[in-house]
Amino acid sequence: MSTKRDYYEVLGVEKSANADDIKRAYRKAAMKYHPDRNPDNPEAEAKFKEAAEAFEVLSDAEKRQRYDQFGHEGLRGAGMHDFGHMNANDIFSMFEDIFGDMGLGGIFGGGGRRGGGNRPRRGYDLETEVEINLTDVIEGVNREVEFTRQDICEVCGGTGAKPGTTPEICSTCGGSGQVAVRQGFFQMVRPCPACNGQGQIIKEPCPACNGSTRSPKKRVIDVKIPAGIHDGQVIRVNGEGEPGTKGGPRGDLHVVVRMMPHELFRRNEDDLVLAMPISFTQAALGATVEVATLNGKHELTIPRGTQHGQTFTIAGQGTPNLRSKRRGDLIVQCFIEIPNRLTERQAELLTEFAETEDKNVMPHSRGFWDKIKDYIAGQ
Secondary structure (H helix, E strand, O other), X not given: OOOOOOHHHHHOOOOOOOHHHHXXXXXXXXXXXXXXXXOOOHHHHHHHXXXXXXXXXXXXXXXXXXXXXXXXXXXXXXXXXXXXXXOHHHHHHHOHHHHHHHOOOOOOOOOOOOOOOXXXXXXXXXXXXXXEOHHXXXXXXXXXXXXXXXEEOOOOOOOOEOOOOOOEEOOOOOOOXXXXXXXXXXXXXXXXXXXXXXXXXXXXXXOOOOOOOEEEEEEEEEEEEOOOOOOOOEEEEOOOOOOOEOOOOOOOEEEEEEEOOOOOEEXXXXXXXXXXXXXXXHHHHOEEXXXXXXXXXXXXXXXXXXXXXXXXXXXXXOOEOOOOOOEOOEEEEEEEEOOOOOOHXXXXXXXXXXXXXXXXXXXXXXXXXXXXXXXXXXX
């Protein structure tokens, strides 16, 4: 189950909110929580990134429909940006068109992707998830991971222009993507309004990407998952994120590992815990039983007088440590089962046994009934 907050709650809008409502709510949250306005405040930075993630989904019609129908789980492999590992100014620049009319490109960190002129910029990181089972943790496993990312348009080669044509240098900014705006005594740099900070004008957009230079593309890669990995840990795959701009390198792909529950074992760090039922006669008389492990069977001796909830350790039958590869232990916890139905013979034998019971050899029971007797006497 996801621990993320509801995206509508994050932005403070109703589910019926339109695109303008969502844009206004995001702008308000981003301005409030931007790290430049809240220095050394990790909580504000986390809320800023949370708002950016919510806006990315709710401002995209397809992602919003999937989220409304399936929640956070419906966005797996949908090319989501990994806002948790991104720089705040890079996040700000992703949606700079929302803030451009306010002249904020030069306030927070000197502008973003569009306001950065011809400077190369690294592509955005992406995040997806992969499921594995407990057996995969023992030796490690390779998994195919499928995800969608915004890739360079194959039709125009990333120029954004219709094949056979080329973009023209913007005459307003001379190709820098920035213009200086004077406000009173201050001069601020903001994205060029003529080219939206791109430094060039596309008169005939590419019909495939509509001039955006990018188009969604599915990709399948093989990811090695190491032995001993835990639920929620992340594997970084270098260079599998979105392409950079102006010759910048690609971002990375963050693969979040999700562990499917096992029908028998529960994991506790590097140990495994097995809840095993035994009969009251096995507990009283002792027994040798076969215990299931991830590597097969193991004989375990249950000593006489075993108590309900008592644990026994089988060394080296847990999961390997991610770093040292040393395996943890299997912890077997015994639970005594009481039969619901007895035959007449069984009832006779238990009755005979009850008549022979010596409460003096059962100190826990004796102590309990002594307390009951003292309590009643004191009333």
